[in-house]
Every structure is written in C-alpha cells, then in structure tokens.
Amino acid sequence: MDFEREYQQKLSTAEQAAKVIKCGDWVDYGWAVTTPEKIDTALAKRVGELHDVKLRGGVLNKIPAAIEADPTGEHISWHSWHCSGVERKLIEDGRGFYVPMRYSELPRYYHKVDCKPNVAIMQVAPMDKHGYFNLGPSASHLHTCAEVADVIIVEVNHNIPRCLGGSGADLHISMVDMIVEGDNPALFEPPLPKSSEIDLKVAQYIVNEIKSGSCLQLGIGAMPSAVGSAIAQSDLKDLGVHTEIYVDSFVEIAEAGKITGKYKNLNKFRQTYAFAMGSKKLYDFLDNNPGCLSASVDYTNDIANIAAQDNFVSINSAVDIDLFGQVNSESSGKRHISGAGGQLDFVMGAYLSKGGKSFICCSSTVKDKNGEVRSRFLPTLKEGSIVTATRANIHYLVTEYGIVNLKGLSTWAKCEKIISVAHPDFRDELIRGAEELKIWRRSNKLK
CATH class of the missing domain: 3.40.1080.10 (Glutaconate Coenzyme A-transferase)
Known part of the structure; x- marks a missing residue:
C-alpha cells in the first residue's frame, strides 16, 4: 500500500x-x-x-x-x-x-x-x-x-x-x-509546581512508607511533586511506574536511577501511563523512549491491572475530608474544580495490591479568597461537595501533622484518627462536631 x-x-x-x-x-x-x-x-x-x-x-x-x-x-x-x-x-x-x-x-x-x-x-x-x-x-x-x-x-x-x-x-x-x-506549535508546558514546607513534610511521611521495588502512581500538583522529589533523593531503588498522568516527577526519579521496573508484574521494565503533560524535558524524555509505554486509560486505570502490581503505591490529593472519611477532590462546595479522574480506581487498586498502599494527602488548612485560614477537615462535607473516594475506600490519610491508616476502623475510631492529623487550632471544634454526629466518645484520647 x-x-x-x-x-x-x-x-x-x-x-x-x-x-x-x-x-x-x-x-x-x-x-x-x-x-x-x-x-x-x-x-x-x-x-x-x-x-x-x-x-x-x-x-x-x-x-x-x-x-x-x-x-x-x-x-x-x-x-x-x-x-x-x-x-x-x-x-x-x-x-x-x-x-x-x-x-x-x-x-x-x-x-x-x-x-x-x-x-x-x-x-x-x-x-x-x-x-x-x-x-x-x-x-x-x-x-x-x-x-x-x-x-x-x-x-x-x-x-x-x-x-x-x-x-x-x-x-x-x-x-x-x-x-x-498544522503550524507545529510547541506543546504546552505548565509551570512546575513549587513545593512548600508543608508539602515537603507530607512527602517525607509518605516516602517513609514506600519500600524498594514498589510501583508508583502520582497525581498532579505541588504535593505529589514534592513526593517525587523526595523519592528521587531517597535510598529507594528498583521502582516501577504505572500511572494515569505522567509528570516531571517521574523524569526526576528516573534520572536519579531509581526506576527499573524489574519487579512489575505487568509491563516489566516499562513505565506505563495514559497521558502526559509537563515540561519540554518531559516530552523529550518520552520521545521514542522504549522504557515508557503509552496506553489507553481503560488499561492503565483498570482496578484489576493496578491491583496486579505488587506493592502498588497510589498518591493523590484532596480538597476537603469529613470526619466520616469521605474525600472530596472535585469541588469547593457547589463550585466545580476538576473531576473524579482516576482517583477512586487507584485508591481501590492500590489497596487490593499485595503490599499496596493508597495515600490521600493534603495540608491541614487552606486560606480562602478572603485570606481566612480554614480547616480542610470538616464534620460533614459542605453542601454541594462531591464525594470522590468514599469512607469505605480511604486507606492512608496524610497531613503535615502525621499519617494515619483508616482501614477497618469504626466511625468513632476513624473520626479520632482524622482529628489527630488536623490542625491543632481546629481540633476542639471538630470534636464538638463529632459529638453532634454521635461519632465521638468522651473516653477517646487523641494520640
């Protein structure tokens, strides 16, 4: 032909x-x-x-x-x-x-x-x-x-x-x-996220939970970027990649010699992703690179394929979380922000993986448009908020105040753990909210 x-x-x-x-x-x-x-x-x-x-x-x-x-x-x-x-x-x-x-x-x-x-x-x-x-x-x-x-x-x-x-x-x-x-325009390069001290502290908590040979998924944003940098500077080795979006953090980790993919059960030795967006350095890295594998999202984000990778580590962020453990990553109340994406797929797939861990990470507080500091943790999500990952699916929760495993806990035990990583200035208020929801007991002690 x-x-x-x-x-x-x-x-x-x-x-x-x-x-x-x-x-x-x-x-x-x-x-x-x-x-x-x-x-x-x-x-x-x-x-x-x-x-x-x-x-x-x-x-x-x-x-x-x-x-x-x-x-x-x-x-x-x-x-x-x-x-x-x-x-x-x-x-x-x-x-x-x-x-x-x-x-x-x-x-x-x-x-x-x-x-x-x-x-x-x-x-x-x-x-x-x-x-x-x-x-x-x-x-x-x-x-x-x-x-x-x-x-x-x-x-x-x-x-x-x-x-x-x-x-x-x-x-x-x-x-x-x-x-x-076409006119051959250069591909869009989003500004590289700048990590704060909080991002770096959260990243260190997560990196301490990762072991060599793990398979990684990172989301986009300053906090996952901080995790990527921390991994690149760590003693971890022989990591794999199976992710939705391929970002500059993976290039940084690969150039640090941390990625081999030798322990992946699917697509061994190759970094698998559904789409990519980042710097020209990232696009040049992907160009004709046999170590990377571009694939349809129904393959990369399939829960069974994620779970098939041993020691899978999923790292995603959140907008708000309530005391039941419901994660909102899509809206600020009624105001739409992004979308569900693959968060729930990776949360569930990582948990089902042998040795896998799913992390939802965020700062404990955020400044609103008026400059007022508010807690990201709420007794219940604000009206109109979207539940992206349900209270039954959340695994690890991480803020600058620590890391907690929420799997298998009753409502009061889960509530207690969530409050333990909230900002101290808001914990008494959250306890009062938990009491009204009947998921707090006076005998509980925050640890």
Whole structure:
C-alpha cells in the first residue's frame, strides 16, 4: 500500500476540515496538549453559521478559539471529561459543562453509552513509514473515540513526541478521513509546581512508607511533586511506574536511577501511563523512549491491572475530608474544580495490591479568597461537595501533622484518627462536631 499517496489524497486545509462540522454535532476535540489548534482557529471563523455545536475534550491549557469567538455560548458549548482551571472558568460562565465519570470507563462510553461523536479532531505526530500517526502524550481514549466517530480528522504537529506503547497509542491512516498539516506549535508546558514546607513534610511521611521495588502512581500538583522529589533523593531503588498522568516527577526519579521496573508484574521494565503533560524535558524524555509505554486509560486505570502490581503505591490529593472519611477532590462546595479522574480506581487498586498502599494527602488548612485560614477537615462535607473516594475506600490519610491508616476502623475510631492529623487550632471544634454526629466518645484520647 502506498501510504504517501493516500496521505496526499486525504490532505486538506484547516478551512475544509472545519466545514465538515454541522449544526447539532458532537465534536471530540483531542485531549490535553493535543487539543487541535489550526482547525480550531478555522472553526472560530464559522461560529456565526452554527448552532448547538458541542465540543468535547478535557484538561485544556487555554480556551479554544471557537469557544472564545462565542462569548455568550449561543452557538458552541464546551463539555469536559476532566476540568482544568480554564474549563472551570467556562463552567462558571455557563459556557461549559462537566461529564461526571470514572476516567477508566471513558473508552467504554464510546461503545456502550450514547457518546458517539459526529467528528473527532486531534493533533498527532507525523505519519511513519507504516502509515501510523502516533497519538503522542495523549493516548488516553482517543483511539476508541476514532473507532466510532463518523469523521476522523488529524492535525499533524512535528513537535509532538512519538510516545511508544501498546494498543491505542497509534492511529492508522486507513481510519483517517482528513489530514491537516498544522503550524507545529510547541506543546504546552505548565509551570512546575513549587513545593512548600508543608508539602515537603507530607512527602517525607509518605516516602517513609514506600519500600524498594514498589510501583508508583502520582497525581498532579505541588504535593505529589514534592513526593517525587523526595523519592528521587531517597535510598529507594528498583521502582516501577504505572500511572494515569505522567509528570516531571517521574523524569526526576528516573534520572536519579531509581526506576527499573524489574519487579512489575505487568509491563516489566516499562513505565506505563495514559497521558502526559509537563515540561519540554518531559516530552523529550518520552520521545521514542522504549522504557515508557503509552496506553489507553481503560488499561492503565483498570482496578484489576493496578491491583496486579505488587506493592502498588497510589498518591493523590484532596480538597476537603469529613470526619466520616469521605474525600472530596472535585469541588469547593457547589463550585466545580476538576473531576473524579482516576482517583477512586487507584485508591481501590492500590489497596487490593499485595503490599499496596493508597495515600490521600493534603495540608491541614487552606486560606480562602478572603485570606481566612480554614480547616480542610470538616464534620460533614459542605453542601454541594462531591464525594470522590468514599469512607469505605480511604486507606492512608496524610497531613503535615502525621499519617494515619483508616482501614477497618469504626466511625468513632476513624473520626479520632482524622482529628489527630488536623490542625491543632481546629481540633476542639471538630470534636464538638463529632459529638453532634454521635461519632465521638468522651473516653477517646487523641494520640
């Protein structure tokens, strides 16, 4: 088969690609750093001609031009599988909506739920000699999306790293309807998180619980980043990686010689991930790296696959936690923040792993927009708060005041442990709240 000839036959302009989109269409818009750019600009010029077009994607680093061109949201709306700060603003403005889900289920949505897109558009790496476009650092669910879409359009970007993987990491030209050669923008690089003294203290508690040969999952943010740095500086060795998002912390740990993957039960010697976002150093590290494996999220986040890795360590953060042990990682009361992502999958999978440990970590307090310090620990979650990990699933809880194992405890014992790692200034208030909830006994002593 002459793939170059087929390439030329399918080669289109961004304007031709944008004209495919019709009123009422669902349009999947790539994922994270592979959200389309040139076609998006062309679609922005058509906004006035369209109505009820629904763009869908997630982890945006900027407002798409097509959404920006419709400030009232009368013609085009945004629908997010997982929200960044950009998407949070769109939701607050009434121009965007979140789709609640466990991230591991997303590929199944395209086959089992009415989520079939009319058009799927995504940035990809250039076609190789075998006719494959690599999905770069965004394998996630994009291959499955392309399997069911009516029209598939790829936007080629020479700056996208070729991320080696298994099933779901590449898209063959035979599946593609239109090819647009993009302007080759550099991939988005989020600011590297700056760790505070609290982050570093929490990180040390966690690192003390990790043993050599463990398999790691890290979330995004200052606290998981602090954990990564602490691991890189530790005496740990022969670590493995099986994670949802691949972040700069893993590069730091790998360059410190801590990652071999020799004790992994699945994908031995390879670092497995669903998508990646970080610095240019991270993208360069992933490019054509046979030590890393890009895979579909229904593989990386599958609870059975997580549990199959011995000594699995899952590290995630929280917004609020109540005295029953309910973890909110998605909202501030009624105000939407992010999404469920894979937190529950990794919390459950790590606990089921032989020797596995799941950590929920956070600072004990936070400053609100008025500068007032408030406790992250509440008698009950605020009205409108979303329960991301249930009280039955939480394993280890970590703050700057210590680390506690909450598994197998009664309501009062769990409550006591939670209060023991809350900020001392708020403990009496929490005890009063616990008494009202009838999960506190006067004989209890905080240790």
